[in-house]
Amino acid sequence: MSGSSRRLFLSRDALAFAALAVAFVAASSIGAFLFVDDRVERILSQRQAAIVDSELKLLQLVDREEGRPGLIRSIARRVAVPNDDFAIQALIDRNGRYLAGDVDWPSDLIVDGAWRPIDTYARKGVPVLGFGRAVTLPDGAKVLVGRDQSAQHSVQSALAGAILTALAVLLAVALGLGIFLNRLVLGRIDTISTTARRIIGGNLHERIPGRGQDSEFDRLTGVLNSMLDRNEQHIEQMRLVTDAIAHDLRGPLQHIRADLERASLAEDKVPREEAMARAVGEIDEALATFNALLDIARAEAGIGQEAFDRVDLASVVEDVVELFEPIAEEKHQTLSAQVMSMEVRGQGTLLRQAFGNLIHNAIKFSPEGAAIVARLDARGGRARMILEDNGAGIPEAERETALQPFGRLTRDRPTDGKGLGLALVAACAKLHGGRFLLEDAGPGLRAILELPRN
Numbered sequence: 001m002s003g004s005s006r007r008l009f010l011s012r013d014a015l016a017f018a019a020l021a022v023a024f025v026a027a028s029s030i031g032a033f034l035f036v037d038d039r040v041e042r043i044l045s046q047r048q049a050a051i052v053d054s055e056l057k058l059l060q061l062v063d064r065e066e067g068r069p070g071l072i073r074s075i076a077r078r079v080a081v082p083n084d085d086f087a088i089q090a091l092i093d094r095n096g097r098y099l100a101g102d103v104d105w106p107s108d109l110i111v112d113g114a115w116r117p118i119d120t121y122a123r124k125g126v127p128v129l130g131f132g133r134a135v136t137l138p139d140g141a142k143v144l145v146g147r148d149q150s151a152q153h154s155v156q157s158a159l160a161g162a163i164l165t166a167l168a169v170l171l172a173v174a175l176g177l178g179i180f181l182n183r184l185v186l187g188r189i190d191t192i193s194t195t196a197r198r199i200i201g202g203n204l205h206e207r208i209p210g211r212g213q214d215s216e217f218d219r220l221t222g223v224l225n226s227m228l229d230r231n232e233q234h235i236e237q238m239r240l241v242t243d244a245i246a247h248d249l250r251g252p253l254q255h256i257r258a259d260l261e262r263a264s265l266a267e268d269k270v271p272r273e274e275a276m277a278r279a280v281g282e283i284d285e286a287l288a289t290f291n292a293l294l295d296i297a298r299a300e301a302g303i304g305q306e307a308f309d310r311v312d313l314a315s316v317v318e319d320v321v322e323l324f325e326p327i328a329e330e331k332h333q334t335l336s337a338q339v340m341s342m343e344v345r346g347q348g349t350l351l352r353q354a355f356g357n358l359i360h361n362a363i364k365f366s367p368e369g370a371a372i373v374a375r376l377d378a379r380g381g382r383a384r385m386i387l388e389d390n391g392a393g394i395p396e397a398e399r400e401t402a403l404q405p406f407g408r409l410t411r412d413r414p415t416d417g418k419g420l421g422l423a424l425v426a427a428c429a430k431l432h433g434g435r436f437l438l439e440d441a442g443p444g445l446r447a448i449l450e451l452p453r454n
Contacts, residue, residue, distance in 0.1 A: 025174045029167050037160070048086075048131070048147040049115060055089070056133055056145040063137055068099075071143075075100040086148045088118060088132050094140030101144070103128050111135065111142050118146050188217045192224070204232045252282045305431065311348045313383055313451075314339040317374050320352055324359045332368045335359070338375045342383050344451045346432045351385075354428040357421035358387040358447050366391030366444070382434065382450045390444035399438045425449060 055078070063071040075089050079102035090101030098105065106120040111134040118130045132146015191208060198206040207228060210221045259279035266272035321337040328335040355374075362372045366389045375386040394402055403426045422436075425447070429436040434451040 019175075021174055021177075026167065026171055029170065033160075033163050033167075045131075048149075052132055052145050052147060055087075056135065056143070059089075059143055059145065060135070060137070063143075068139075068141070072100045075143075086130075088128065088130055088144065088146035088148050090144040092142050094142075099141070103144075105142075105144065109134055109144065118144075192221075199228065204228075204235060252286050255279075256282045256286075307347060308345045309348070310343050311346045311351060313342045313344060313351070313376055313385060316348060316351050316355060317376055317385065320356045320359060321374050324356065324363060327360075328363050328372065331363060331366075331370075333363060333366060333370045333372060335363070335372045336374070338373065340376050340378075342376055342378065342453070344383050344432070344453055346451065350428050350431070354425040354449065355385055355387070357425055358449070361421050362387055362389040362391065362445070362447075370444075378453065381453055383453050385449040385451070386446065388441050388444060388446045390441065393440060393443060393445040394438055396440070402438070403436070422447075 059071060059074060062074045066074075071091065075091055078087060078089055079100075081087070088101075088103050090103050090105050091099040092105050093099055096105070101123075103118075103122050104120050106118055109118065110116060113133055113135045115131055115133060118128065118132050120128050122128050128148050130146050130148040132144055134142055134144040136142050195206050195208045207225045208221045210218045210225075212218065256279045259275045259282065263272045263275035263279065266275060317337050317339050321335055325335050359372065359374065362370075366372065370389055370391050372387065372389045375384075375388070377384050377386065402422050404423060422438075426436045429449055429451070432451050434449065437448040437450065439446040439448065
């Protein structure tokens with residue numbers, strides 16, 4: 001047996017749980033046995049009392065109608081009945097002389113007709129223990145009728161022994177089953193713990209192995225592995241963003257440093273002011289990048305849903321289109337809006353910023369004379385904010401890259417920008433419980449921001 005198996009077999013928690021299960025089974029079994037034994041004894045006692053009462057009344061009736069000889073004959077016949085070792089009957093006259101019966105008259109018996117314990121001997125010298133009633137007849141004679149419970153006590157003792165033996169076997173089985181089940185459970189827990197330690201050690205690709213049994217543990221394993229997949233994606237995305245930040249901000253920071261050095265060394269006012277102005281511009285650009293990343297991170301984390309309110313999407317689209325119309329006109333592009341009345345729950349400011357990013361990208365990457373159309377429609381219970389252009393579009397193989405922070409296409413790298421616009425739109429869609437789609441407009445690109453209408 002390996003060290004791990006011994007550890008599982010001797011686990012304090014496993015043994016404690018097994019002991020608790022055994023104690024529960026033992027207490028339940030003993031309680032059930034005592035209850036059944038008490039009920040059986042009550043039923044037997046009631047039945048025997050009824051038999052004794054009937055026999056006593058019969059003997060009193062015989063004594064009245066047939067006299068003493070008839071009573072003696074009746075008792076003799078009763079005690080002579082085969083296979084009835086439980087009957088107790090005895091008759092003595094007023095002077096205590098024994099007349100009939102199968103037991104000696106108990107010397108300490110109180111003759112009052114009440115249900116009394118009987119401790120005496122059979123006529124053959126065998127001890128007799130039981131219960132019965134004794135009454136005095138009209139002429140002073142006394143008659144005793146009862147039932148011998150010696151055999152019943154023997155049967156109850158044998159039954160108790162059998163039950164205790166069965167209980168011991170049951171407890172042993174329960175103990176073994178408890179240890180087995182706990183070893184099984186602890187084995188699965190040990191597998192989860194081992195996988196967790198490997199992940200903590202840096203192996204993010206580790207996953208908890210399942211057994212394909214559709215058990216509770218397999219379902220838990222599936223949920224935990226899904227969580228680990230999601231965490232790995234977030235960590236990988238964080239790593240990519242961190243690398244991109246380091247790469248994209250290294251240049252601006254170096255420029256800021258160089259401009260500040262030039263400003264500090266410049267003797268003339270004009271060169272110094274020009275250097276300071278360039279440094280301020282670089283700082284503003286870096287701050288804008290950080291603010292965009294912060295907006296994306298907040299939206300990805302679901303921060304801001306508590307501030308949701310009713311938002312008129314038609315107003316959002318019209319306001320953003322009106323804001324960017326002058327910029328489109330500078331490139332001789334047409335920017336138009338086709339809206340309909342529609343409301344959703346969300347953040348109006350973030351939705352304006354997201355749709356503004358779409359229009360800004362469309363203007364920036366579409367050629368002069370391009371037509372850009374902003375539309376609103378509804379499909380499948382969702383509101384759709386659509387922006388369509390007839391520019392170069394985005395190849396399908398690169399669309400997923402375009403949605404990542406700093407995910408710029410190879411053809412767009414010579415142009416200004418950090419590649420954060422579409423990433424913010426995707427994060428906005430996630431925050432609102434919707435989705436962001438990029439489709440081929442043939443030619444051009446169709447960007448769709450779907451939002452639930454709730």
